[in-house]
Amino acid sequence: MRQLDAETPVVMATGATFSAAPGWWLADERDGLVHLDEPSRELSMWLVATTATDRAGAVAEAWRKVRPGFALAVAQDEEGPPDDGWDALAQTVYVTPSEESRVVLALAMRSGKAWYVALIDGSQAALGRRGAQLGATLKSLRTPGMDRESFAGRPIKLDAETLRAFDAYVEEARVAAGIPGVAVQVVSRDRVLLSSGHGVRSLAAKQPVTPSTRFMIGSTTKSLTTLLMATLADRGLLTWDTPITRLLPGFALGDAATTEAVTLRHTVCACTGMPRQDLEFIMEFAGWTAERRLATMKDMKPTTGFGETFQYSNLMVATGGYAAARAAQPKGPLADAYAKALSRYVLKPLGMTATTMELATGKRADAAQPHAQDLSLTYRPIALGNEGAVESVGPAGGAWSTVEDLGRYLQLELRKGRDARGKVVVSEDNLLARRQPQVKISENQSYGLGVFTDADLGVPTFGHGGNTIGFTSDLVFLPEHDVGLVVLTNAGGANSFRSAVHRKFLELAFAGKAQAERDLAHALAQAKTEMASEVALIDAAAPAAWFDALIGRYRADGIGAVEVRRDGDRVIFDAGEWSSAISRYRGRDGSDWIILTDPPWAGFTLMLADDGGRPKLVLDAGQQKYELRRIPG
The missing domain is CATH 3.40.710.10 (DD-peptidase/beta-lactamase superfamily)
Structure with a gap:
C-alpha cells in the first residue's frame, strides 16, 4: 500500500471512478477489489466490483474476496430508496463485541445491473475522526453512464x-x-x-x-x-x-x-x-x-x-x-x-x-x-x-x-x-x-x-x-x-x-x-x-437484585457525577440536571447495558462492566469513552 500525499482519482477496471483522500493508504485494484486504510490504519474500506446479480450475492462475494469465512451475525439490515444516481442502495451492520468499540458494515450499491460493495471495518474512534473523508470517498463513486440529478441551468419557479x-x-x-x-x-x-x-x-x-x-x-x-x-x-x-x-x-x-x-x-x-x-x-x-x-x-x-x-x-x-x-x-x-x-x-x-x-x-x-x-x-x-x-x-x-x-x-x-x-x-x-x-x-x-x-x-x-x-x-x-x-x-x-x-x-x-x-x-x-428492534432487547423481567447492584453514585472525568437510585417501583439514572427511568438492555453480543426510557433520553444506553467487583457504567462516544466509576460510600 502507498500513502497518498494529495486527493487522488482512482479508476477501477469496470470504469467506475472515485476520489481517495490525502493521507489515506491505497492498494491498487486486484481482482475487482480496491483497499483503503485511514492514516492511522485503524479503519479499513474495501471497495469491490462484483459479478453478482443480486444484493445478497454481491455482499457475499465481497466478503469472500476480503475475508473468507466471514461469519459475523447481522445486527441491522436496511434497504434504502434509489438516490444520487444509484438504482439501489442497502446497508448491513454486523454484531461485534461491545468492548471492542468496533464498526463492521457493508454498503451495497447498484448501478444498472452492476453491484458495488463497500466493506468497512474499524474502530468507532477512527470512524469519528475520518467519517467525513470516508463519506466523501463513497459519495464520489461514479459508474460509467450514471445519471445524477442536477438543477444546474434550470430557472427557478416560485409563483x-x-x-x-x-x-x-x-x-x-x-x-x-x-x-x-x-x-x-x-x-x-x-x-x-x-x-x-x-x-x-x-x-x-x-x-x-x-x-x-x-x-x-x-x-x-x-x-x-x-x-x-x-x-x-x-x-x-x-x-x-x-x-x-x-x-x-x-x-x-x-x-x-x-x-x-x-x-x-x-x-x-x-x-x-x-x-x-x-x-x-x-x-x-x-x-x-x-x-x-x-x-x-x-x-x-x-x-x-x-x-x-x-x-x-x-x-x-x-x-x-x-x-x-x-x-x-x-x-x-x-x-x-x-x-x-x-x-x-x-x-x-x-x-x-x-x-x-x-x-x-x-x-x-x-x-x-x-x-x-x-x-x-x-x-x-x-x-x-x-x-x-x-x-x-x-x-x-x-x-x-x-x-x-x-x-x-x-x-x-x-x-x-x-x-x-x-x-x-x-x-x-x-x-x-x-x-x-x-x-x-x-x-x-x-x-x-x-x-x-x-x-x-x-x-x-x-x-x-x-x-x-x-x-x-x-x-x-x-x-x-x-x-x-x-x-x-x-x-x-x-x-x-x-x-x-x-x-x-x-x-x-x-x-x-x-x-x-x-x-x-x-x-x-x-x-x-430500528427502535422496535432496540426495544425488543429490553429485559422487562430483569430481577430486582440486578437493579439493586447498580444503586449508588458514579463519577467520570469530563461528565461529572450521576446517581442510580430507586423511586418507588422505578430505578432512575439521575445526572443532576436531568434524569430518566432505566431498564435492563441485552446487547446482541450478550453484553449487559442499561437503557434510559424517558424522553428526551429514551434509547440512550450505557454498557455495564466490572470494575474490581463493582459495577461501572461505560458511555462510548466514539472518540471519547467515559467510564463512570462507583463512588465508595
Missing part, C-alpha cells in the same frame, strides 16, 4: 401556486412525522414570499404556531455568530486571523502547538481537528458559566491535523464567539458580552427584536415548548430545563428566534450585507468570506465559517441547520436565485422531516424529481423498525 404547494407539503410532512409545531418563511431580497405556522406551540396547551412564535434554533446560531465576527472585523476590532490567545489570553487546549496556532477563523471552520465533545456540556451544566466551560478545554486535544478533514466542534465555535464578544465588550461575563455584542451589531441593525440568548425566553407566552420522542417515537412535551445544556456554549447553539427574524437575516445575506434601506450592516467582503470553503465534507459540500456550502444538485446553496434537545431548525439560501428558506420546529431530532422539507422546496422550485414524500416515508418507517 403563488408553487408556494401554496410547498406550504401544503410542510403540513403534510408535519403530520406524517408527528411534529407538534412548525413555522416556515420564504423570502427574496426585497419580499416575504411565504410566512406560515402549522400545528401547536405545545402538545400540552395547544396554542397555534404563528410566524412570530419563538423557537430555539440550535446550531443555526453559528451563522449569526460568524456574522457578528464579520461586523467586528469591519470595525477593526479583530480579523479572521487574530490569534485566539490575543482575544482570550487565558485560553488553552490540551496541545500547546494547537493553542498557539488557533485563530478566530479556526474556531468556526470545523477544520482544526478538534473532535465533537458535546456530552461534556450535556451531562453537566447547572450553574456553569462560559468561563468555566472554556477552562475545561485545556484537557482537550485535536485528533486530526489542521485542515485534514471536517470535524464539528460546538466548543470551538463557542470559544470563537466569546473571543469575538470580548473584543467588542472588554468587561463583564463572557455570556453577557456575547449577548450584548450580538444585539448591538447584528440583531438591532436588522430589526431582529424577537431574537435572544436567554433560556427564560421559553417561559414567554409566544414561545414554543420543546418536545422529544419516547420509545414508541411519539413526541412528548419535555421540561424547558433540558435545554440548559447550551447556555454555556451559547454562540454555538443557544439562540431563540422566529422565522420572521431569521427571514430578515436571510435578506441581509441576499443583499450582500445591506439592510432593507440599503444601509451597509456588514461589508460584502467579510460577509462573503464566511461562505468560502474551509474544509471539504464531500465532493460538492464544504464548511465555510459557520456556514455550510452545498452544490450537490448543481445549484449553490448556503445555510445551517440546528438541533437542541427539543427543537430542530433549518436555514438555507440560494444567492444566485435570490431566495431563502427558514424552517423552525419544536421537535428534537426531526432531521428526516427537515431534510424532506428542504428537498421538497428545491424539487418544487426547480421541477426536480418528486422524491421528498418517498424519502420521508422511508426514513420514518426505518426509524420505527
